[in-house]
Structures are given as structure tokens and as C-alpha cells.
Amino acid sequence: DAPLALIAGPCQMESRAHALEMAEALQGIARRLGIGLVFKASYDKANRTSLAGARGIGMAGALAVFAEIRERLGLPVLTDVHEPGHCAPVAEAVDILQIPAFLCRQTDLLVAAAVTDRVVNIKKGQFLAPWDMKNVIAKVTGSGNPNVLATERGTSFGYNTLVTDMRGLPQMAAMGAPVIFDATHSVQQPGGLGGASGGQREFVPVLARAAVAVGVAGLFIETHEAPERAPSDGPNMVPLRDFPALIEDLMAFDALAKARRIVLPA
Amino acid sequence: DAPLALIAGPCQMESRAHALEMAEALQGIARRLGIGLVFKASYDKANRTSLAGARGIGMAGALAVFAEIRERLGLPVLTDVHEPGHCAPVAEAVDILQIPAFLCRQTDLLVAAAVTDRVVNIKKGQFLAPWDMKNVIAKVTGSGNPNVLATERGTSFGYNTLVTDMRGLPQMAAMGAPVIFDATHSVQQPGGLGGASGGQREFVPVLARAAVAVGVAGLFIETHEAPERAPSDGPNMVPLRDFPALIEDLMAFDALAKARRIVLPA
């Protein structure tokens, strides 16, 4: 029943300066609004649509920046891991290890993340039913780590399209994992631009509000001061200037939803 | 920006006595809660899964009961029509003609409903994209009747399953028709019981709340004093005893949503 938490940041860690700037800006917004913030950035976009897609500044450089953000700003940070061997070093610099949706069935990666004892945020695969997440979560909890978050980010619906099934949110909550709604990737149009993925930024407030009203522990939203210049996920990132109003809106719905919780019959 | 309206009633008009009882009970609830009510019942379930499925009391009997409900209780009433020739006689007894989802592309039916000058509520076909409703609505408005409602009731998603795409609500609203969310049929599992359709009543509050938070003009919810005895749609009807709390909950979210409207960029 804790109030909504926020996982936010740019899609990629573009540079030390950019990451720090974004983290400070988001921290300012979160403080003004009174919402808990985890800073998110990816050090490597390992599954770009095309070989030519920019992939970020790499692990070594990024881990130093994450450490700096934690120390200077006191912000918890999250990043995604793509290979079992990356989990241990990344865990030294971040608070939450995120398992990408395409990789949510990779046992070795889940176990490697689990044994770091960091919180593990698992994105539900686009190819999974909500109830399939039970086995996925159990790969982490069964490895001795009870601190699992489950993130909804849309389900394959025909070609180049995702749909969000709001029924999945309470179904996953019933598994015991706090549920995060990823409003950025839920509006992605995978492969929709030919050589890159498209997106429908205008539906971020729509789906986020629906999810918050149903009831979620947190939101995952990527933002950028100039999405049209962002190296990835630009079409579905929310401009930073629109971010405070969006979050304020969602907090109002969260307050109501937390006062009136939906619990599925057992 | 008007507050939420409610279209409610049993799936079928089972008998005069049952319809009157339900209408009175629902009117009592609506008055206590301060919500506008349209009474809904079907005089003929024309597309049951099986030939043996009960189909209701028939048109002639039902129209007299609708007239009685309007007169005695002062309630507006809605029913669904299945053939062009039924539109004119039905229109004499009801306020809103509803076009079933499977029939939403039948031009003659839409035009026949339109020319009665009653309000026409079109259920979006399970096989349509939200934007496909533009042409459907235009069949009514292009026949000289501007009073069209568009109802979301789920989209085909694999076999025997529907999914609700909340993005469709503001997309249809942008077409100018007030949007209704049908929380009863959105949780239907078509054909899911072999000889009948299954349903997931427990997700009515989930999807209804999501839709109301996104913003809708009204809700369509079927209810019954004993859904397990209802001749159709029992698994997805809300028990009457749970109805007041459900509606009160949704009105709270509606108040917030109407104060903070989402409008898609043009």
C-alpha cells in the first residue's frame, strides 16, 4: 500500500554529463512532488533493431557514473543486464538489476542476478501470459533472493504492435512481487519504423493512468530533454518538460487507488 | 465532461416481473449514488453460442415491458436490435437502439437504426481496430442521426480470449461519439466453455476502473441478483449485491478523471 514509486531516466546513458544532468533534474522534480525516485539508464542497448543502432557508452564507463550518481545525489539507480557474467560487476554499482523482456526466460541470467542479492526487476516478455511470470519469478526467489519486481511492458498483438492487458497487473501482484508498469515500452511499436522501433508517446498518459488506477507499486517512464535527438526510443519517451505534470496527475490517481485497493479473489 | 452515466440491467429480459424488479433495484441504487441510469435488457439473444441457448421472451412481450418501465419508473431504456426490420417497432418503446458487436458492419441495420432518430449505441466489433469505428459511426451520422454512442467491449486476442486496448477509448472519443465501456463483455471468454461463453467477473472492477480513469462518458455493466442462475452471461455478470460498491468506486475515479481530462493531440 506504499505510494507510487518512480523509475525514470533516459533510455541510454549517453554521457556522464547527460546522465548527471538528467538525474539532477529528475531528483528535483521528485522532491517537489514528493515521490520516491530510482534513476534508470542503460549502459548498453544490446538488442537494437539494427546493427547500426547506437548502443551507449559501455559498462565500465557507465558503472563509474552510476556510482557517482548514488554518491553525489543519494539516488538509487537501476540498469539492465544482458549476460550472466555482467551481473556481479554491475551489482557493485547499482541498486536494482533489470532483466530485459526478451531475456526473461534465460535461467542463467536470472540466477546470476538473483545471487547478487540486489533487487531484481524482471520485465515480462512480450510473448508471455501474466501467469507465466510465476515460473519466471520463482527462478529468482528459488535462488534465494526474495526481492523481485515484475514489470508489465506490453504483449505481442499481431505484427509490430503491443497491447497492454490491465488484467495482468493484479494477477502478477497476487504472485507477491511488487508490480511496475513500464509506460514507455508499452507504447513502443516494435520494428514499426523498418530499421528502428516506432512509438506512440501520446498514449503514455493513457496507459499509465489506467495502470495506476488499477493499482501498481511503481511506474517506469523514460524521459529526455529532447526525445527527437535521443539515440533510442525517442518516439516513445516523454519530453522532460511534460514530466512533472504527468507524474502529478498519476500521483493523484495513485492516492485514490491506494485508498481503494483491488484484490483479486484467491 | 458530464459525469459518468450508467447503462445497466440483466443480460436478458427473463420475464416482466424480473425486469421490473431489476429496474427498480437499479433505480434505487442510482438515486442513492447520484448517477444517471439507462436500463438495459435484451429481448432476444440472437447469437448464442449454441442452438439450445435460451434467447429471452421475444420482441412483442419485451416492448410492452420496456414501455412500462419507462412510464412507471421514468427510466430511459436500451435494447439491442438484430435485423433492420426490427428497428422501427423497437424504437417506439426504447430510448437507445444498440447495435451488437458482430453486426457493427451491417450497413442496413445501422441505417435502419439511424433513421428512427433514437440514440444509436454501436458496440465495436471484436475484429475492428479503434480507428475502424470512424467508418462505422459515419454510417449512422451520414444517415442524418448525430446521436451515436461508441462502446468498447474488447478485441479478439488469440482464441477464446478478448483483450481491452485502453488506447482505443480516447481514439474513439476523438471521433466525436461519447464512449461507453462495456465491462461485462470485455471480460467474456467467447466460446470458452465449449457450448457457451465463459467469463471473468473478477476483472470487471479492474477493467472498468482503468477505463474510467482514462475517461469515458459511461459504463455498460450487466448485473443479476443471482448470476449463477442467469440464462446467459452469468460468469461475467456482477452480482446485484456487489453493484453499489462497484459503482461508487468507479464514480470516485470518474470525478478525478473528469477534473483531469486526457485529450489526444490532434
Place this chain on the structure above:
Amino acid sequence: DAPLALIAGPCQMESRAHALEMAEALQGIARRLGIGLVFKASYDKANRTSLAGARGIGMAGALAVFAEIRERLGLPVLTDVHEPGHCAPVAEAVDILQIPAFLCRQTDLLVAAAVTDRVVNIKKGQFLAPWDMKNVIAKVTGSGNPNVLATERGTSFGYNTLVTDMRGLPQMAAMGAPVIFDATHSVQQPGGLGGASGGQREFVPVLARAAVAVGVAGLFIETHEAPERAPSDGPNMVPLRDFPALIEDLMAFDALAKARRIVLPA
């Protein structure tokens, strides 16, 4: 185990002259190839995407033409019906009454078609699983008419897209109804052109060949001497000049498939 039969013709009955011309051309092709032919045309396109879409020459005019085709050419004919009241008059002029996919759950229409004692060809709704057709077929057979054909024409797959699940062909065959594959509407892109449906004519040979190899009783293929001028379904109709080679190809696969039948385990 009978060899492949062919239901073919233009989408609409555009005029008496056009229908006769097409019927004669198709009869010539069928005779040369040695394949049984049923001539198909619609007298009314009752569910066009838009109100403005052309709908054909109407019932009265069309029935006379069907009668003329049967008499002069000795060809059996098929057309689709949209309202229960049309079944009896149409049955006097045609050999097979076809139930449109959107209407395949309309009990009154199925029963009215059944009691004419004509063969009834039911198109499987885009919103149905193959096994859902059992109840649909039973509405006809349970009305005393055992002569039912079941036609596959694609299943909703995301928005504006259909997919053909070849597993459905033997599943429907196991219900006892000869199975027809509609290669024209399976490649339709419903609503895909905004005000009209698009289509992928280039995939007609692909899907038809797959279906014939799996094993079907017949094919339904629309054709036109100039699809780009056809008033409906132009993008998915096969040009008449390509028709003989297409059918010859499919007959070769049918011969092999009929010699090596797939029967699902009971």
C-alpha cells in the same frame, strides 16, 4: 476424398452482362482443367467498410441472373444472405446459401438458411476458434439440414490483419463438414486502406497451396478480368488471366494431398 472443387466468381454481381461473361469464362477454364465449378457472386455487399461503398445490383435483379446462369450454363451457383427473410427467395435461385463470417453466430439466419434445404456454406468468423465452429455447424444440422460446408477465411491477428491457422482445416474436417479454403478473404487487410479494406493478392497462391496440401474439399477464390476496376475486394482478387495457371498448380497439390490424407487422431 473427392478431388478439389472450386467456388469462383467476381466479388459482386456488377451487372447481368458481367456475371454471364465471368461465368462463361470460368466454365471454360474449369472444363479445360477438369475441375468442378460453383459460380459465386454477391448481390449485395451488406457490410462494406464505408457507407459510400458500392453494394451490387440488388436481390431481385441478381436472382434472375443466377437463374439464367444455372439454366444456360448448367452451373451451380452460390451467393451470400444477410437476413433471415432473404433465405427463402434466394434459395429458389441458387444452390448454395453462404453465411457471411460476421454473421456466423446469428441463429435466425443459420436456421432460416438451414430450412431451405439448400447447401449452407458457413464462413468461420474472424473472431472464432476452429473448435467454435462445432456449435455453429450444429445450428444448421440441428435444424435438419446435414449439407453444411465450413469455410476458413482467416482469424483476427492484431489490428487490420488476418492470419490463417492451417491447424483449423483438419479440426473442422473432423466435425464432418467439407472444408473450403477462402484464399481471397484470407489475404484481406480489413480496414487497411482507411475507407476500404486492403489486400495482398500476391499471397493467394501461397495460402491456397498450403491449404490444399493440408487437405481441403474445395477452394473459394474471387477473380475479375480487371481487379483494379472492381467495386470491392480488388486488392485481393486474382486477375482472370492468372486464374488457369493458379488452379492448375493447386490441382497438382490436391492430387498428391488426396493420395496422402492427413487425419487427426480422434
Place this chain on the structure above:
Amino acid sequence: DAPLALIAGPCQMESRAHALEMAEALQGIARRLGIGLVFKASYDKANRTSLAGARGIGMAGALAVFAEIRERLGLPVLTDVHEPGHCAPVAEAVDILQIPAFLCRQTDLLVAAAVTDRVVNIKKGQFLAPWDMKNVIAKVTGSGNPNVLATERGTSFGYNTLVTDMRGLPQMAAMGAPVIFDATHSVQQPGGLGGASGGQREFVPVLARAAVAVGVAGLFIETHEAPERAPSDGPNMVPLRDFPALIEDLMAFDALAKARRIVLPA
């Protein structure tokens, strides 16, 4: 236009003895039928539904067995890789590196496989459109390795269900990569048994025949002398005793399909 090739073997390398026995049995069948054979087995099932699912004998042990099969039987072998670091050692023992469907967007894995200069067989993700494979294939060819196979294995269709879109086969062939149809995983029901995936073995001949008739370079079919005892994919593996008749059937359709190739218009 080369005749059909066959990639076959058990799902897992269960033991040296079992792998050799299967390889010999399959080689005998392939010789009798006159079809080219690649032996397939997985040394690690890295994405089992549950943590408790058996995962095979591990990489080191398996590579020795693959080497033995190549040397003693002269059979080319294929196995799947899950991490970039595995590609080089695995490439020393096998002829074809296979990229699992869930991992088909992982750039590092694709590039690592590409630079081994072995043939790379990419399974199309359940979440991809056929045309999305163009970028995926280009990650390998753009790394200097032109020897890419593209394998169809079904697309997400609602929950716990896959559907095979036969249109994808010529679409992928038009990209220049020989297309393989995986008849085993196309009939998988992912997560369909709760703690494991279900399968519909009875549809292997149905979908394989459809694919071969449309035209493919090869088939991927898993088989086992006792699928009910197999540690994984039992419900969708074909019993070894049924394998010769199945392949013979498919070779008959392939001969016809190769004599009558479908080529999509450019």
C-alpha cells in the same frame, strides 16, 4: 531449388549413448530416403519454463560428443548458443550455430556467432514480424558472414499459443536466406502446462506439409524414441517410429513444390 534438407535430433543431448544412437538411427533413415541430414541436439536448455526443468549434459561434455558424431558418422551437426562467449568454442565442434528465438535480437550473440564463420541459423522470435528478420539477418551478414539460415517457429497469438503465418516463408526467402521450417516448436503451447510448455504433436504433419508445399529449404523436426520420457518438448516431438513415413510424405510435397516454385513479386 535444392531438395529439402533435414535438421533433426532429440531436443536435448541427454547422454553420449543416446545422442549417438539417435544420430545413427536418423542417418539410416536419411540414407534410405535420400535426404540430406544435419544432426541437432541442445547441450543446454537455457530458457526452460521452470528453474527445476532439466537442462542437458552441459557444453564440455556435449562438444566431445558432437565431434564424435561428425567424425564417426560424417554427419554435420547443429546446436544452439546462448551467450556470446560460447560461440567460439562451440564453433570448433559444430557446423551450424543456432540462435534461439528469444535471443534473436541480441546483437552481441549474433555478431559472435557470425565471426566464427560457421553457418548461423537464426530462429525468428515469436514477437517478430517476418519483415523484422531483415534487420536480424543483417546483423550477421553485416558482420561478414553470408551463411545465414532463417527459421520460422511460430508467432505469439494470444496467450500460451503460437500461430504459423505461412506468408512469412516466401517473405523471408526474399531476403536471401534459405528458410527452415521448425515443425516442432511451431506446435508448442508455451507455458501451456503451467510449469512446462505443452505441445500438439498431431499438428506437426499438418504445418510441415503446408510449409513444404509453400516452399522451404529445409525442415527442423525434433524426434525421440520415447517422447513421453524426454526431458523437454516431449508433447511436441515426433516418435522416432513415425519419422520415416512423415519425412517421406514431406519429400513428395517438396518435389512438387520445387518443380513449381512460388516467388513473390519484387
